[in-house]
Amino acid sequence: MTFIVPIGPQHPALKEPAFFRFEVKGEEIADVDIRFGYVHRGIEEALQRRDYKHDVYLIERICGICNVVHTTTYCQAIEQLAGVEPPERAKYIRVIILELERIHSHLLWLGIAAHQIGFNTLFMLAWRDRERVMDLREIISGNRVTSATNTIGGVRRDVKPEHVPTILRGLDELEHSTKYYIDLFNSDRTILARCTNVGILTKDDARKFCAVGPLARASGVDTDIRRDHPYAIYDKLSFNVITEREGDVWAKSMVRLREILEAIHIVRQAVKEMPIGPIRIKVNLEIPRNEAIERTEAPRGELFYYALSNGTDSPERVHVRTPTCANFASIKRMFLGGTVAEIPIVIWSIDPCFACNDRVALVDSHTGKTFNLSLKELRKWRH
Amino acid sequence: MGLIRLCRKKSPWLIHFNTGGCAGCDIELVAALTPRYDLERFGIQLRGSPRHADILVVTGPITRQAKDRIIRIYEQMPEPKSVIAIGSCPASGSVYHDCYNVVWPLDKHVPVSAYVPGCPPKPEAMIYGILKVLGKV
Numbered sequence: 196m197t198f199i200v201p202i203g204p205q206h207p208a209l210k211e212p213a214f215f216r217f218e219v220k221g222e223e224i225a226d227v228d229i230r231f232g233y234v235h236r237g238i239e240e241a242l243q244r245r246d247y248k249h250d251v252y253l254i255e256r257i258c259g260i261c262n263v264v265h266t267t268t269y270c271q272a273i274e275q276l277a278g279v280e281p282p283e284r285a286k287y288i289r290v291i292i293l294e295l296e297r298i299h300s301h302l303l304w305l306g307i308a309a310h311q312i313g314f315n316t317l318f319m320l321a322w323r324d325r326e327r328v329m330d331l332r333e334i335i336s337g338n339r340v341t342s343a344t345n346t347i348g349g350v351r352r353d354v355k356p357e358h359v360p361t362i363l364r365g366l367d368e369l370e371h372s373t374k375y376y377i378d379l380f381n382s383d384r385t386i387l388a389r390c391t392n393v394g395i396l397t398k399d400d401a402r403k404f405c406a407v408g409p410l411a412r413a414s415g416v417d418t419d420i421r422r423d424h425p426y427a428i429y430d431k432l433s434f435n436v437i438t439e440r441e442g443d444v445w446a447k448s449m450v451r452l453r454e455i456l457e458a459i460h461i462v463r464q465a466v467k468e469m470p471i472g473p474i475r476i477k478v479n480l481e482i483p484r485n486e487a488i489e490r491t492e493a494p495r496g497e498l499f500y501y502a503l504s505n506g507t508d509s510p511e512r513v514h515v516r517t518p519t520c521a522n523f524a525s526i527k528r529m530f531l532g533g534t535v536a537e538i539p540i541v542i543w544s545i546d547p548c549f550a551c552n553d554r555v556a557l558v559d560s561h562t563g564k565t566f567n568l569s570l571k572e573l574r575k576w577r578h
Numbered sequence: 579m580g581l582i583r584l585c586r587k588k589s590p591w592l593i594h595f596n597t598g599g600c601a602g603c604d605i606e607l608v609a610a611l612t613p614r615y616d617l618e619r620f621g622i623q624l625r626g627s628p629r630h631a632d633i634l635v636v637t638g639p640i641t642r643q644a645k646d647r648i649i650r651i652y653e654q655m656p657e658p659k660s661v662i663a664i665g666s667c668p669a670s671g672s673v674y675h676d677c678y679n680v681v682w683p684l685d686k687h688v689p690v691s692a693y694v695p696g697c698p699p700k701p702e703a704m705i706y707g708i709l710k711v712l713g714k715v
Contacts, residue, residue: 204644204647205593205595205628205647205651206626207625207626207627210594210596210601210604210608211596211601211604212595212596212597212598212643212644212647232643233598233641233643233644233647234596234598234599234638234641234643234644235598235641235643235679236598236639236641236674236677236679236680237677237678237679237680238674238677240677240678241674241676241677241678244676252673253673253674256600256602256672256673256674256697257600258600258601259599259600259601259602259603259604259605259698260601260602260605262600262602303605306612318612319612319613322608322609322612322613322614323612323613323614325609326609326612326613326614329609339606339698339700340602340605340606340698341602341697341698548601550596550598550599550600550601555679
């Protein structure tokens, strides 16, 4: 006899809308079904109706938390289409804001994860320290969240030399508090009790379900686009790819916390080695027919862009595959056999971002059959 | 009556619903509740259930999927209730204004007491918006 526990679309354990249907046998989870689409806005279609420059601002708002990595990937894909290379200094500035974003995203994750296990003090502490990163981002780009720094052919704002000491000081403070959190995750009884042996994803399963990013690295899969397929200036910087073996929530937290330290290390190197020069070049945006793919390592894993140009100043097609989309395949395996109390932290342990993830499926409401449309049919259907 | 109104101004509880936004406003709203900005000093807390809440905070352009849910959440809240639209999306659609799956503005679906414009607005602006709504009570 199973009982159904619905969670969502509005639920305190979820910051964004999604619907989870859990079948439970007493305390044990027997099955889980997920329904998405509450945040589907139709961005890929809207991208085709704007020009390349306007697309940057729409792409930035696919996801507010990881907006820089979205625009970086898009700009790199379009630069590849147009056959241009941004100036060296622009690449360094991109890496600095990308890594600051990784720090902010992981600290945000840590705070909400602490909230999910009922450890509200740690939630407040993590968000207090996160404000330091937000300040650094504000110094560089003028905005706290959406940075609007990337553009096709470089960046729009420079890192001024007088800001470098402030950035380095902020990084020192962050390093100090991150080390404290790592100690906490190694020693605190509450955290150990709630996080170890919970929501386990084995290495084989991580490979089978094509998990990406910190989720895969926590299961021992050694994968990182920054090292395997270097973009910007990652090939010139030294950093370690963090992996853990356990695959439980504790390992996922540890991977993210240790990645913050690596990100701090990367920003320090980039700030020190940054060459002097222009930050932006002019690009002719009437790009002849060409196609490009671009992969980057977002805070949540591999982000994939495909772009197709057609000779005009707007793209024929831009396709986005976000890390959350890849990671949701493995969520069922992490839940089965677990208890109801684990639900919030296990959902949050993959760091879901529904704003990135939500897609549309066409379903015939009479028969329940799903179907696909070609690009031509979709255009006809819209007009 | 004056006493009841005085009490209603104290410690309003918020419920937050993202109707298809990019999560930028959501993280700024949570930032407004945490130590740097500390909205909790006014007794303002984020609650999980619409039945405990006084103010509904909406972020995001209204997607077709979220429209029915936002109306249902609004109906489940006890009187007196107010709605705050955070960010440009619920007011004007922002960058998503011509996407096929959004049905902005928010005030077509539920009555709105205050708009906080910005993409995303800073936590200070959100605090100002919430205090403005309290002034109306």
